[in-house]
Amino acid sequence: MSRVAKKPIPLPKGVELTVAENGITVKGPKGSLSMPALPDVSVRIENGQVLVTPADEADDKFAGTARALLANLIKGVSEGYERKLELVGVGYRASMAGKALNLSLGFSHPVVFEAPNGITLETPSQTEILIKGTDKQRVGEVAAKIRSFRPPEPYKGKGVRYAGEKITLKEAKKA
Structure with missing residues (x-):
């Protein structure tokens, strides 16, 4: 699996993440951003951290990209x-x-x-x-x-x- 995808994303206070079938929405003090769901990637929240995992361990081509895009959304709505x-x-x-x-x-x-x-x-x-x-x-x-x-x-x-x-x-x- 991608080294980037293995790293969890800390969820700052005041930031809310919603995972739906058609996409992911992040709301924070600076606004709201969303991105479409990438194929073969699952996103879950555990202990105040966002974890990105590939649906199939052998096919992890989107996991690192999805994690980087999600980290950018979270930083954008919290810090800008x-x-x-x-x-x-x-x-x-x-x-x-x-x-x-x-x-x-x-x-x-x-x-x-x-x-x-x-x-x-x-x-x-x-x-x-x-x-x-x-x-x-x-x-x-x-x-x-x-x-x-x-x-x-x-x-x-x-x-x-x-x-x-x-x-x-x-x-x-x-x-």
Whole structure:
């Protein structure tokens, strides 16, 4: 059996897990998330821990994936996920106007990005963007979408980058 699937998931206080035939629902202080039931995987709760086991020990291909997805749901509804972006470049700025993010990225026009449902955007400073939400995949998607407006270029490193992302700069042409 998968090493990942063998590890139990601790169920924090205030988080409620419901297993049905068509899917699994997790409710917590930050909201509610659900996922469809994966085939050949059984989920049960014992002593405040969630255990994921394959229906057939010989066929455990979905057990590790199901456990990882379930752990992400539980962490999302209890703590939430956060992704930080940095704007690097002269004149690159971010500001909030309601739920819309206004980005000044060196184009002739400002880029306006509407936050999807379940995602909150914050700008602690003009060069930082915080993306928060309960769904790990959606937080990552939104961060990648905002980064795609102006990805870091390889010569000066200007653009939108993830916090802590290391950009390898190329050498300029030599005459």
